[in-house]
Amino acid sequence: MKIGSLAEALVRSAAPWISIKGGVSLDKALSEIPRDAAYRGACQNLLYCVSRRRAFAEAAVAKLVSRAPDAKTAALLELSISLLKEGKEQEFTVCNQAVIAAKSDPQTMRAANFVNAILRRYLREKRRLTDELERSPVVRYNAPMWWIRRYEAVFGKSSREIFSLQRRHPPLTLRVNKRKAVLEDVLADYRAKEIVCVPEGMYGLRLEEPRPVRDIPGFADGLVSVQDAGSQLAAPILGAKDGMRVLDACAAPGGKTAHILELADVDLTALEIDPLRAVRITENLDRLGLKANVRVADASDIQSWWDGKPFDRILLDAPCTASGIVRRHPDIPWSRKPEDIAQLARTQAKLLENLWPLLVKGGRILYAVCSVFSEEGPAQIESFCSKHPDAKLIPIGPDKEILLSLPPAEGVQDKPEFFPKTHDGFFYALIEKI
Numbered sequence: 001m002k003i004g005s006l007a008e009a010l011v012r013s014a015a016p017w018i019s020i021k022g023g024v025s026l027d028k029a030l031s032e033i034p035r036d037a038a039y040r041g042a043c044q045n046l047l048y049c050v051s052r053r054r055a056f057a058e059a060a061v062a063k064l065v066s067r068a069p070d071a072k073t074a075a076l077l078e079l080s081i082s083l084l085k086e087g088k089e090q091e092f093t094v095c096n097q098a099v100i101a102a103k104s105d106p107q108t109m110r111a112a113n114f115v116n117a118i119l120r121r122y123l124r125e126k127r128r129l130t131d132e133l134e135r136s137p138v139v140r141y142n143a144p145m146w147w148i149r150r151y152e153a154v155f156g157k158s159s160r161e162i163f164s165l166q167r168r169h170p171p172l173t174l175r176v177n178k179r180k181a182v183l184e185d186v187l188a189d190y191r192a193k194e195i196v197c198v199p200e201g202m203y204g205l206r207l208e209e210p211r212p213v214r215d216i217p218g219f220a221d222g223l224v225s226v227q228d229a230g231s232q233l234a235a236p237i238l239g240a241k242d243g244m245r246v247l248d249a250c251a252a253p254g255g256k257t258a259h260i261l262e263l264a265d266v267d268l269t270a271l272e273i274d275p276l277r278a279v280r281i282t283e284n285l286d287r288l289g290l291k292a293n294v295r296v297a298d299a300s301d302i303q304s305w306w307d308g309k310p311f312d313r314i315l316l317d318a319p320c321t322a323s324g325i326v327r328r329h330p331d332i333p334w335s336r337k338p339e340d341i342a343q344l345a346r347t348q349a350k351l352l353e354n355l356w357p358l359l360v361k362g363g364r365i366l367y368a369v370c371s372v373f374s375e376e377g378p379a380q381i382e383s384f385c386s387k388h389p390d391a392k393l394i395p396i397g398p399d400k401e402i403l404l405s406l407p408p409a410e411g412v413q414d415k416p417e418f419f420p421k422t423h424d425g426f427f428y429a430l431i432e433k434i
């Protein structure tokens with residue numbers, strides 16, 4: 001049987017989807033699909049689609065079947081229902097391709113009629129079913145209840161809006177490499193090429209339609225990089241000047257490392273604990289024509305890597321729950337456990353504590369996390385400052401905030417020019433050693 005491309009994507013996505021449901025991250029599952037496989041792009045779309053609708057797809061399958069099917073058949077049904085819910089593909093195409101997919105895999109072959117019957121029943125009952133299922137906040141917001149409560153505690157009434165924003169596709173934001181191009185020129189060039197885009201923050205451009213990097217003019221030549229606009233605030237806030245010695249303590253894949261180097265001629269050490277991720281720092285710097293001392297090391301194990309010379313600036317973009325970037329990583333609420341927050345907060349505290357002595361007097365450390373939870377942001381910094389009388393918080397940006405919490409936002413401009421309008425959730429605190 002010649003298998004259609006959607007059917008092939010359904011078949012190829014079933015096993016990764018089962019592993020994602022078992023706790024493997026979406027990034028890791030995608031990294032196991034061969035880079036050059038023709039079906040890779042379709043699988044990626046499908047796995048993002050189902051991750052954004054995980055609670056709905058699981059609840060719908062549970063409602064529609066009288067006896068739980070085997071894992072592969074359940075996965076095929078959930079993937080297909082998420083596509084039907086998304087509504088981009090024709091309904092009959094999804095049903096037909098799902099049946100072809102079931103028939104093409106020896107493990108699901110005998111369930112092909114069952115898959116057909118369940119999907120057709122879903123289509124007949126979808127309105128009633130959707131109303132019923134979406135009464136549950138878990139389905140409506142696509143997150144476990146503990147996560148929803150956490151968000152509500154942070155954002156109050158705005159949490160609904162933030163949850164609905166996270167269901168939409170994330171924007172594709174680029175950072176213009178100041179060493180090689182001028183933002184206005186790139187903007188004009190893209191518009192001439194009919195790429196719809198708008199300026200975003202100080203160095204960014206937001207593209208209306210996402211596209212692979214190979215189709216972004218100037219990407220291969222290092223004129224632009226992909227980086228969220230909230231993330232693009234780190235280098236300017238850090239404020240490294242020519243000649244300074246700078247440490248980027250948790251650097252991979254190197255987005256902020258590169259931005260620091262685009263803005264000033266500094267002697268930069270970039271540390272990364274994960275050797276595979278460290279390779280990506282060098283790849284990114286090579287593409288942009290930048291240089292740093294990239295090392296694989298545990299930043300908190302100072303003895304293992306430090307040469308004893310203090311730093312003028314340290315960026316600590318610490319490992320965190322990533323609760324501010326769910327729009328880009330829709331699997332995050334499902335892959336985290338409540339106890340992860342305290343565990344990660346301890347790791348962040350250790351990194352801060354151990355890196356503080358490496359800073360020269362008058363030097364500054366920028367603490368950053370892409371999390372919206374207080375334990376990883378404001379509470380972390382308040383606790384650190386209470387223990388360090390030589391730590392002084394420096395106001396950030398024209399609004400002079402000392403603890404800058406940016407909620408995930410789209411088109412919101414309640415801050416001066418300096419700030420982007422559309423960005424992920426971030427927390428920044430700039431601390432000077434006095």
Ligand SMILES: C[S@@+](CC[C@H](N)C(=O)[O-])C[C@H]1O[C@@H](n2cnc3c(N)ncnc32)[C@H](O)[C@@H]1O
Pocket residue numbers: 231249250251252253254255256257271272273274277297298299300317318319320
């Ligand atoms: C939030 S990401 C950094 C993103 C990066 N700054 C960028 O903008 O592209 C955190 C990184 O820190 C690394 N990491 C975690 N613990 C570390 C440690 N103790 N020492 C060095 N790197 C660490 C993680 O592997 C991860 O790549």
